[in-house]
Amino acid sequence: MSLAAVILSLLLSPLLLSVINRSKALLAGRRGAPVLQPYFDLVRLLKKGAVYSDVSAGLVQLAPVCNLAALMLCALLVPLGPLPALVHFQGDFILLAYLMGLGRFVTMLGALDTGSSFEGMGASREAFFAALAEPAFFLAMAGLAKMTNCQSLTGMLQTISIQHWQHNAPSLLLILVAFFLVFLAENARIPVDDPTTHLELTMIHEVMILDHSGPDLAMIEYGVALKIWLMAAIAASILVPPGTNPLWLLLFLVLMALIGGLVGLVESSMARLRLIRVPQLLIGAGVFAGLALFLEFVQ
């Protein structure tokens, strides 16, 4: 039963990317790519060969594998609505944060290893913004832990109920907003980073993977999809009432699609922030999450 969450995550994660792309296409008045396009892309990339830079020391080849491995481990820790995570213990959200950090770290090493100055620039930006997103993430998690008196991700997310929404609506809303901003920053979406841009001077995540090709790129793209899925799952779990009713799972999946649609809406309706404004957004997220934690202590 608990294996179901992991299998669902691994299978369905590219679908969320396609929901985001679909909603963007709809809002722009286009028809959009087929729903299964991310899967086709992955298969296409897996069939290709890879090209490596002459100056690399091999980290370029190692990075996508390590990144994907770290993110798949994350999938073991995140519950999907009514389905508990396969592994849960006290403080597992810290492991989750640092597994994602590990994935980011090896991606940055791989980017530096290609010897391209642009990729180094992207890696430096990624490190900076991730450092700012981390306090916001932990403050949001601490707020949830204080509210629910649980220390594991599964415990926290499955304890939140209608009662919490009645009594602690402001702090839950603040946590949701803070978490959504961290979600946008961590997954390199607009307004922090534009996933479709290929102008080296402005991009963050895309510039780090410029020199990856073939199966390596497939692993990175799959990792991107998995990360979006997992973080959206945490956000959706805050909204879904607990219980083992299979209907809740359906509701949960609909909520995930709605979050995808929201990301699409944000991407269609606003421009990327200037790089110097991004820290302000993330510090704002940190202040929101801190305020939520503070509200929990005051009550």
Next chain:
Amino acid sequence: MLTLMSLLLFLLVLTNLTLLGSSRLAFCIRTVALQGVVLGLIPLVGLQPLSLQHGLLSLTAIVLKGGVFPWLLLRSLQVARVKREVEPFIGFNVSLSIGFFALISSVVFASKLPFGDNKDSLIIALALFTMITGLLLLISRRKALSMVLGYLVLENGIYGLGAVVADHIPMVVEFGVLLDVWVAVFGMGIAIYQINREFDHTDVDRLTELRG
């Protein structure tokens, strides 16, 4: 249960943090107006039983702070042709962080004050926080209009404090304060216009050699 009161207090905190973090002056003016309305509503919601005088005072405050002040300030904004606070003395990130710590310390401080019950102490804490925000805006911003906003936020905080101890303060004092603020905002609007006409900027740090 989530009450209207806690929603108002929550809005108060959010408006303060928004003011500390945003640079567009027109947006800041509207935020201060919203804050004034929220503070005007607090005695209406919180004071039981509500006397006619206090209702009148709240209504006057709401009309002044939510309608007249923003109108005056937006007009002088148009005249002065400034859109945003470009480089404040204390950056937005730092002032946002300072604001967060000010919030925590004002709650700790208010809990030590010998005032009524728990809910009153929260209102006092947030009123203190509003005053600190106003002071911070006053000292850290460069445009003259931002300083007017800081002054208004400071006054909002004082009004919030007054809302808690409203039974003990004579009406005349409260109305007097409101009149003072009105005259001040009126005067400062004219002053900004004059400064702008003489010097084609309203940066306060370049007004050091202004002599009468």
